[in-house]
Amino acid sequence: MNTHEAHTDLPALIQAGTITIEVIDTATAQLDPNVRSRLDGLDTLTDSIREVGVQEPVRARRGDNGEVYVWDGQRRLLAAREAGVEKMLAVFGLRDHSGSEADRILDQLRTFTREDLNLVDRVKAVEQLTLEGVSVAKIARSTGQSKDDVNAAVKVAKSEVALRAIDTYQLTLDRALYAAEFGDDEDALCAIADADEEELEFIAQQLRDRRELDEYTEALIAKLQAEGKTIASSYNAGVQLWSLTDADVDAEDRPSLDAESHATCPGAIYYLRVWGTEDTGYRLDQLCSSPELHKPRIGTSVARPTAGPVDETDEEREARLDAEKDAQRRERRRVVKYNRMWRSATKLRLQWLSELVNRKKLPADANVFVAFTLTRFRYEAINSEHSSILGKLLGLEGYDERNQAATLVENNPAKAEHVNLAVALSGRENHTSEFSWRQPNKTDEAYLLTLESWGYHLTEVERIAAGYAEPNDDPAPVESSDDEDDEPVED
Template identity: 25%
Template structure:
């Protein structure tokens, strides 16, 4: 490619302006300055196949020179852009750099520039490299369906793409926009996606039951109701437990649907109590113990049958004729509040967990460790060495870190790798119950990543010992 560069003087009217990534406009101040002092910095241009001078850098200066009626302007003539799509993609990338340096592009202009390059068939990886923006921003800009969001709210491109996901839910949009100003955007987005998944699962299940002619119970029955859950009933004549045929439940029976992310055995899909799990390297665990590596979280729709007329079905409560005293309304409200809190905290933890682990993957890719990392690494090695020897660490670390040969590894890289291993060891030691039982090791881990720029969600702050109300989760 010809890389020669010549300085010439030509009339600004002889210069050709091509489509710019923003609507180039010369401000009144710029025009006045050019009229008084002339053009102090040359315009950069190249000659096209017709030998016309095409502006590469300096669109606004060219327009100002024309408006100021200058006879001549200095022009540096350089080689034409690479011959891909008539040089348009190289030209757009060059204009991106010039505009970002001189007068920052708005986020909308940035998104539309990225989308324009994608329309030319440039791959996301190439766009990311040419414009020096991260891949997540490129992906968001190329999939965004409503760039007007960038005009309405003060958001990044990636945040605006998320907001457009929830355009049909004004309340969710309001929540996300508010969270963007508090550093909680990613956490709120994870929670909203989680809630949407749950709502969709319930809607699908409801449609299936109603298609069978089964009544779906709305809400919870009143506490003073004379009706009862079927799993508490027996047959009057035989005393046997009642078993409902889901294909033909019969009269006076409705189904209650609930959906939540539940800890299940990977091998069978059977729910297990997450608070009764053991670590894989716990040598004192019982023979039939379930370990954390044997389970995963899964969205489960649960059903519970309800009968609104026990006498008509010939059923009765299996409890003794003299059951314990009924709880007071205050007791009931406390139990309801505790249940709401557990459900909300569990959901919040699972949503935060994904955000935190995504952040950790990015952090572990750093080339050098933060200056304050030595103390954290030392504390982990001296007080919690078993975390680094856990069987799960060897399997999980590949999700966060690629460790090349340690032979000849530089000191900064070795230090960062040691820190990453300690962080991963702490991360896999967390679980859905971490918010309920305060573990000093988890507190140390969460506070450390908070110091590195990670925004703790409310449930993670509760795991650190802070008081967080249910409504804040």
């Protein structure tokens, strides 16, 4: 008996006439609203019915005017029609299915297995239940799902992009939830679909950070344009001010153009580089698109190419210089790539650490980590200012996180181990930076390896900082360009 059949004494109910088994006309019987939109395997079922007939009665109810509605057995009814079967058996009275549509949807969600019902249908059914006023808790309880899955289904159902992506990319519910978040960004959808399970959350965070940066850049450009500045799309759109002067050709002093005074030049344009959403996360370089209005400086210091072999031919020299430029571009893109990855990974790492220190049961060797931090790595734990990280880990607000943490222990001494771990983690976390991967050190390596032993998944850039070998990617040749459209790379 299916779980939705609550009756336990069927013979008695049949004898009393509460439940009846009747012959119905397949041509006039109607289908109740059904959450299943696709009927896979209907041809096979039709062939089977042609050969042996309908082996199991459908479940039906009668409408106000006596119409027959099949609420369980949609495929059997349609296959019977296709097979030319005019009559079939139906069971009436198994529960009162003349009730609300929500009741019928709940029955169908309970009855259909996950193989019977595709994800799009299940998501839409959950949404319909919420529109009918059924609570998330009841849906979860009645259908055997978690509340988180029900809430996720409601969000996914509101996104046509996510619903299409489920079929296009064969997404699971958690990935469909990300698809709903990133909307019509086709590149983001492909990244979500292709991501390894353990990297999925990190990929999503990178996409969020990229979107936030793009939105910030657009707003910043609009602000600068409102101030009357012309924003160049390429660094090659103008000449750098240090190479131009307004001094006479025979003047002894030939200073470069000053940005403030050059701002009124008709050729004044600006190239914007953005790498962060804070006030210090961008740089605005002024260029001149009308260098003929000025004079070139004489004796300007220009970076000279490295010297080659004495007997180097012109062709060899050109090839060597091209290779040097290509290597420099590759290194720059490598640094920019991993810097961005580090910033995204840091956000997820802090979130994971916050969940860690708030667990009821801490890692078995948490006290060992604290002891090492207070001894071997005491500088990071004591001499650096990391109270803001401590506040994030413990969920504290304000400017006195350390005192709040102490008060937390005073009020609940059992929290002492959690606070000790949070203090140690905040000190070690504060020591990390983008240089943790660029210049790996034993302090951060030991820290990240400890987190990994506690179940944290190290991303590619964190693995480099933890002492693992860097992936030996073989990127495609870098196109020759002088554009500097990423953040400055400093040693």
